[in-house]
Amino acid sequence: MSVEGPIWIMRDYAKCSGCRRCEIACSLHHEGRIWPEASRIRVFMLVPGLEVPHLCAQCDNPACVEACPVGAISIDEKLKRVVVDKDKCTGCGACVDACPGRVPHIHPTENYALICDLCDGDPQCVKVCQEGRWNCLYVVRRDPSVSYDLYAKRPEEVTRELAILLLGEKGEEVI
Amino acid sequence: MRGYAGKFLEVDLSSGDVKEVRFPEEVLRDYIGGRGLAAKVLWDRLGDHWEEIDPLGEENMLTVFAGPLTGYFPGGRVCISGKSPQSNGITGSTMGGEFGVELRCAGYDGLIITGRAERPVYLLITDEGCEIRDASHLWGLGSIELLKRLNREVREELEHRHPRRREWREPAVIHIGPAGEKLIRVAAVVGKYSHAGGYGGYGAVMGSKNLKAIAVKGTGPLPEPAHPERVYELIDRVCQLCFASDMLRRWGTGYLGYEVGYSLSSEPVRNWQEEWHDRREYGVDRFERRLWVKRYWADFGCPTSCLKLATIRVGPYKGAITDNPDYELQAYLGTNLGIFDPEANAYLSALVDELGFCGIQTGNLLGFTAELYQRGIITEEDLGFKLEWGDADAFAKLLHLILSREGIGDILAEGTYRAALKISEMKGVDALRYAVVAKGIGIGAHGIRSGRDYPAIHSYCCSVQGGDHTSIAYTPINELRSELTTILHDSGVYCMFNIYPPGVLDLLWDFFTAVRGWKLDPEEWYSTQARRIIHIQRAALLLGGPDVRWRPWIDDVNPPRFYEPLPTGPWRGKAPEKGEVEEAVKRYYNEIGWDERGIPKSEELRRLGLESVDRKLEEIR
Ligand code: SF4
Numbered sequence: 046m047s048v049e050g051p052i053w054i055m056r057d058y059a060k061c062s063g064c065r066r067c068e069i070a071c072s073l074h075h076e077g078r079i080w081p082e083a084s085r086i087r088v089f090m091l092v093p094g095l096e097v098p099h100l101c102a103q104c105d106n107p108a109c110v111e112a113c114p115v116g117a118i119s120i121d122e123k124l125k126r127v128v129v130d131k132d133k134c135t136g137c138g139a140c141v142d143a144c145p146g147r148v149p150h151i152h153p154t155e156n157y158a159l160i161c162d163l164c165d166g167d168p169q170c171v172k173v174c175q176e177g178r179w180n181c182l183y184v185v186r187r188d189p190s191v192s193y194d195l196y197a198k199r200p201e202e203v204t205r206e207l208a209i210l211l212l213g214e215k216g217e218e219v220i
Numbered sequence: 221m222r223g224y225a226g227k228f229l230e231v232d233l234s235s236g237d238v239k240e241v242r243f244p245e246e247v248l249r250d251y252i253g254g255r256g257l258a259a260k261v262l263w264d265r266l267g268d269h270w271e272e273i274d275p276l277g278e279e280n281m282l283t284v285f286a287g288p289l290t291g292y293f294p295g296g297r298v299c300i301s302g303k304s305p306q307s308n309g310i311t312g313s314t315m316g317g318e319f320g321v322e323l324r325c326a327g328y329d330g331l332i333i334t335g336r337a338e339r340p341v342y343l344l345i346t347d348e349g350c351e352i353r354d355a356s357h358l359w360g361l362g363s364i365e366l367l368k369r370l371n372r373e374v375r376e377e378l379e380h381r382h383p384r385r386r387e388w389r390e391p392a393v394i395h396i397g398p399a400g401e402k403l404i405r406v407a408a409v410v411g412k413y414s415h416a417g418g419y420g421g422y423g424a425v426m427g428s429k430n431l432k433a434i435a436v437k438g439t440g441p442l443p444e445p446a447h448p449e450r451v452y453e454l455i456d457r458v459c460q461l462c463f464a465s466d467m468l469r470r471w472g473t474g475y476l477g478y479e480v481g482y483s484l485s486s487e488p489v490r491n492w493q494e495e496w497h498d499r500r501e502y503g504v505d506r507f508e509r510r511l512w513v514k515r516y517w518a519d520f521g522c523p524t525s526c527l528k529l530a531t532i533r534v535g536p537y538k539g540a541i542t543d544n545p546d547y548e549l550q551a552y553l554g555t556n557l558g559i560f561d562p563e564a565n566a567y568l569s570a571l572v573d574e575l576g577f578c579g580i581q582t583g584n585l586l587g588f589t590a591e592l593y594q595r596g597i598i599t600e601e602d603l604g605f606k607l608e609w610g611d612a613d614a615f616a617k618l619l620h621l622i623l624s625r626e627g628i629g630d631i632l633a634e635g636t637y638r639a640a641l642k643i644s645e646m647k648g649v650d651a652l653r654y655a656v657v658a659k660g661i662g663i664g665a666h667g668i669r670s671g672r673d674y675p676a677i678h679s680y681c682c683s684v685q686g687g688d689h690t691s692i693a694y695t696p697i698n699e700l701r702s703e704l705t706t707i708l709h710d711s712g713v714y715c716m717f718n719i720y721p722p723g724v725l726d727l728l729w730d731f732f733t734a735v736r737g738w739k740l741d742p743e744e745w746y747s748t749q750a751r752r753i754i755h756i757q758r759a760a761l762l763l764g765g766p767d768v769r770w771r772p773w774i775d776d777v778n779p780p781r782f783y784e785p786l787p788t789g790p791w792r793g794k795a796p797e798k799g800e801v802e803e804a805v806k807r808y809y810n811e812i813g814w815d816e817r818g819i820p821k822s823e824e825l826r827r828l829g830l831e832s833v834d835r836k837l838e839e840i841r
């Protein structure tokens with residue numbers, strides 16, 4: 046990915062195929078297994094056909110960091126990402142409740158929160174999404190004029206918007 | 221044992237008992253999973269009195285099996301089986317989606333469902349096991365509303381049980397619509413709105429058990445494969461080969477619409493009275509421009525994304541949601557009904573999805589009915605409305621009439637074959653002449669008369685799944701399109717479309733070996749393992765059921781329509797000769813190990829260790 050400076054993962058929900066290859070890639074990279082629920086990106090399918098890849102927005106003002114009672118989440122200024130300290134994290138879930146998108150989730154078997162770490166700058170999910178030419182996820186250079194906090198949205202909200210976008214009025218009935 | 225969760229759930233809906241069962245390693249090694257394992261389990265438990273079992277009675281079982289490759293081989297599926305209310309045999313009916321993957325992540329390779337619940341129920345399966353839950357508030361609902369409510373209910377429940385995990389995703393769900401509830405023999409098991417396990421009629425089996433839906437949410441990883449690195453490498457190679465092959469990705473199977481109709485001349489038109497049309501306005505590009513709102517829609521791990529999300533944006537059918545429609549439904553709910561309009565086709569397709577009908581079986585039934593109407597055998601008086609070719613609104617009315625089970629609707633609700641028997645009796649005509657079925661199962665939208673499409677002249681005659689176009693008899697039996705190869709896909713339980721790109725099939729055997737650790741050898745597969753499965757399916761088919769049985773040899777025929785010369789198109793006048801079909805059937809029997817009447821031979825069964833099948837077949841030898 047030849048993008049200068051800190052990166053950000055752009056998401057164009059309407060293009061998501063729902064293939065979940067991003068979950069496969071993310072969990073293989075971080076857990077060494079195919080493990081959808083341990084993936085840092087989770088594709089929600091609250092309505093079939095309206096798949097929503099749900100991942101951290103890497104907020105400018107991350108509510109999760111503030112909310113953590115033990116200070117387990119910090120900001121990595123270099124890569125512009127939030128980082129969970131697995132050893133400090135108690136899996137209490139305060140970050141989930143604080144995050145406007147309810148993005149973090151607790152590892153299915155371990156006691157810490159899962160948040161996208163941008164794969165240290167080489168996002169595996171983007172790789173497979175691009176390889177598949179779905180173009181739902183792609184890397185952009187972080188742009189100071191964009192408010193990334195606005196991307197921290199709950200899957201329900203995104204699904205609702207997507208429903209109207211793709212299905213028109215009928216979209217109001219499906220979720 | 222690698223590649224398997226190792227456990228299956230057995231749920232007795234009559235008593236409410238739930239237990240875990242395991243199968244011996246050799247059983248999994250030889251029968252794999254999905255369709256193969258279903259055949260084995262059904263035979264072991266019900267084989268000795270197979271002919272007495274009513275598919276819609278309490279004693280029938282419903283199996284919902286994943287396979288060892290589910291989630292690994294790109295394109296996740298799940299395989300539904302049981303005694304089929306269409307054929308009275310065993311059909312392995314697979315459908316795409318995340319259900320099989322979720323099930324394996326919850327720690328199970330499959331479900332065996334027996335008995336009958338007193339009231340409507342649904343199953344909720346999680347890492348902790350299975351719970352039978354009340355579904356009276358969901359009974360009667362169509363697909364859209366059902367998924368909406370069930371997703372919400374299950375997510376709330378899971379969040380309540382495990383507050384620590386917070387934001388739960390939706391479960392994977394398979395369900396029935398009103399068609400299954402009303403025990404309509406062309407009802408499908410439905411998933412994700414438009415995905416269906418249609419062949420076999422298992423929607424009616426679910427309905428007979430008062431089972432509205434099954435929801436599963438697992439949080440574990442896929443079962444550890446034997447050689448992980450090799451498996452991950454193979455996944456990547458299969459995906460690369462699929463990416464290189466663009467036709468399905470670009471158009472879905474929809475591109476076949478014009479191709480099969482115009483070039484191959486093997487698409488059903490007006491209940492197969494013709495198999496050719498030149499309606500350019502019905503080409504897939506029209507569907508793309510007018511209906512598709514998402515061009516690439518995929519199931520778990522799939523690089524191909526042959527599905528396309530479609531909705532009608534203007535006109536009288538505005539708001540209908542479906543996928544593509546794919547080739548089969550373009551044909552069966554389009555050309556076969558004299559419909560050549562993408563909107564009308566998508567409207568019927570969406571309606572069928574919503575009500576839980578199988579699009580193929582139902583399109584076959586609607587076409588059959590319309591031909592009887594055309595010939596004056598069924599009248600406006602019988603129906604209460606006119607039923608002209610091309611009139612989508614009339615066909616929608618007919619669907620509702622079938623669903624109401626009133627008057628002639630009740631007869632049609634039994635599916636094309638059984639309705640034909642009844643109508644012949646009622647009207648004193650031979651209605652079977654117009655029934656395009658094999659072993660009670662409507663024939664998929666690929667005809668044999670032009671000789672240009674992939675099925676051979678004996679493909680449907682000898683298939684153990686009747687008219688199922690995905691599972692056809694073929695000579696030589698170790699060929700890609702042979703049923704014995706389909707059995708492998710249906711037992712490993714993954715999407716067979718991802719097998720088609722050149723080069724994939726060569727990787728397949730290795731894929732099985734890498735996931736399971738046991739070497740899967742093509743020669744052994746075609747000579748022993750696949751043979752066991754097909755012989756069991758054949759035995760069940762010949763033993764039949766209380767209402768319908770298939771006579772060995774005599775019923776291994778094409779429907780009468782396939783012997784009528786094609787009236788139009790580039791192969792006008794063409795139809796197979798009966799004698800030539802008979803010879804092909806005999807050759808097939810011989811190659812696969814059946815006797816001259818098509819009954820699996822005693823020495824063949826003994827060679828394979830299927831003594832119980834052999835003993836039972838003595839009754840019909
Ligand atoms: S890889 Fe891309 S298209 Fe596939 S599910 Fe993930 S975001 Fe969607």
Ligand code: SF4
Nearest residue numbers: 101102104107109144
């Ligand atoms: S999206 Fe949520 S988890 Fe990610 S930085 Fe923002 S608040 Fe934190």
Ligand code: SF4
Nearest residue numbers: 071161163164168170
């Ligand atoms: S960038 Fe890496 S950690 Fe983040 S969601 Fe994608 S694969 Fe997972």
